[in-house]
Amino acid sequence: xxxxxxxxxxxxxxxxxxxxxxxxxxxxxxxxxxxxxxxxxxxxxxxxxxxxxxxxxxxxxxxxxxxxxxxxxxxxxxxxxxxxxxxxxxxxxxxxxxxxxxxxxxxxxxxxxxxxxxxxxxxxxxxxxxxxxxxxxxxxxxxxxxxxxxxxxxxxxxxxxxxxxxxxxxxxxxxxxxxxxxxxxxxxxxxxxxxxxxxxxxxxxxxxxxxxxxxxxxxxxxxxxxxxxxxxxxxxxxxxxxxxxxxxxxxxxxxxxxxxxxxxxxxxxxxxxxx
Numbered sequence: 001x002x003x004x005x006x007x008x009x010x011x012x013x014x015x016x017x018x019x020x021x022x023x024x025x026x027x028x029x030x031x032x033x034x035x036x037x038x039x040x041x042x043x044x045x046x047x048x049x050x051x052x053x054x055x056x057x058x059x060x061x062x063x064x065x066x067x068x069x070x071x072x073x074x075x076x077x078x079x080x081x082x083x084x085x086x087x088x089x090x091x092x093x094x095x096x097x098x099x100x101x102x103x104x105x106x107x108x109x110x111x112x113x114x115x116x117x118x119x120x121x122x123x124x125x126x127x128x129x130x131x132x133x134x135x136x137x138x139x140x141x142x143x144x145x146x147x148x149x150x151x152x153x154x155x156x157x158x159x160x161x162x163x164x165x166x167x168x169x170x171x172x173x174x175x176x177x178x179x180x181x182x183x184x185x186x187x188x189x190x191x192x193x194x195x196x197x198x199x200x201x202x203x204x205x206x207x208x209x210x211x212x213x214x215x216x217x218x219x220x221x222x223x224x225x226x227x228x229x230x231x232x233x234x235x236x237x238x239x240x241x242x243x244x245x246x247x248x249x250x251x252x253x254x255x256x257x258x259x260x261x262x263x264x265x266x267x268x269x270x271x272x273x274x275x
Contacts, residue, residue, distance in 0.1 A: 027199070027201060030199050030200050033103065033196065034192075034193060034196050034200075037099065037100060037103070037188065038214070040096065041096040041188060042096075042185065042189060042214065042215075042218050043214065043218075045218040046218040046220075048221075049219065049221040050217060050220055052220065052221035056157065063154055063223045064151045064153075064154045064156060064157065064223075066157045067157060067158045067159075067160050068157040068159050068221060068222050068223075070160070070162070070262070071177065072162050073162065073166070074086075076166075079167050082167075083169055086173050086177070087173075087176075089177075093183075094180065094183070096184060096187075096188055097183055097187045100188055100191075101114045101187075102114075103192075104195065118187070118191035118192075118245075118247050119191070119241070119244070119245050119246035119248060120191075120248060120251075124248075128246055128249045128252065129252055131249040131252075132248065132249040132250070132251070132252025132256065133252070135240070135249055135252075135253035136252070136253040136257050136260075139236065139257060140257050140260060143229055143233070146225065146229050147159075147229065149225075150224070150225025150229070155224040156222060156225030156226060159222050159226075159265065161174070161263070161265045161266045162266065171263060174259065174263055175255075175259055177262065178255045178256075178259045179251075179255045181255075181258055182252070182254030182258060185215065186237060186241075186247055186250040186251045186254055189214065189215050189237075189238075190211065190250060191247050193207065194207050194208070194211065194238060194241065194242065197210075207238075208239065208242075211235075211238055212231045212232070212234035213231055215230050215231060215233070215234035216228065216229075216231030
């Protein structure tokens with residue numbers, strides 16, 4: 001072995017040890033970071049959703065006799081103000097996405113954008129869209145069946161969207177809401193949390209399970225069926241992202257599922273009794 005090689009070996013080993021020590025010191029801070037991020041978005045929603053289900057359970061009627069309205073008007077007598085409220089809501093849904101992308105900027109080599117690293121680049125948008133449509137069908141069809149079953153056995157409320165004919169802008173705003181929710185949930189609950197918890201030393205299975213349980217929890221306002229169905233969806237999304245590294249298909253699938261929920265219910269609930 002040459003003198004150069006002998007000198008390089010210990011130096012490289014020392015750098016690796018130092019890097020490992022630095023990573024170990026950062027783990028508690030990264031864990032606190034994830035708690036802070038969740039506290040201002042979906043973790044907060046989970047807490048309020050738990051309170052909502054407690055209210056429904058103690059209200060009196062069985063869950064399947066109760067209705068959970070979504071996308072209702074805030075100021076129905078002033079449509080222009082109602083639209084402003086909704087647009088503000090969806091704009092602020094993007095704030096946590098911007099925050100986590102910023103927090104992830106120090107993970108990759110200089111010059112590589114965080115959105116590219118988590119699979120939000122547009123380089124394969126055609127393929128990502130096709131996969132997203134397929135995922136939406138694969139999740140949505142059994143999901144609808146489970147929703148009907150959950151209502152039938154009494155563990156879920158009826159989830160009712162607003163009136164599509166209320167305003168000319170109602171459907172486009174529903175689509176915008178679906179996209180905003182899909183982008184927020186998949187970016188935070190999948191790409192960000194799995195990345196951070198991996199850095200914290202979590203086992204992949206534990207990270208996926210906790211992410212899925214949180215996703216289920218912030219859908220508890222719908223009932224226990226909403227919790228179970230969304231927890232299963234959350235686990236499937238995490239597994240897909242870990243395997244492919246592509247986030248756009250999940251965002252697209254989530255958007256399509258929410259559009260079907262928001263628009264499909266409003267179109268069909270008068271014609272289809274089991275909805």
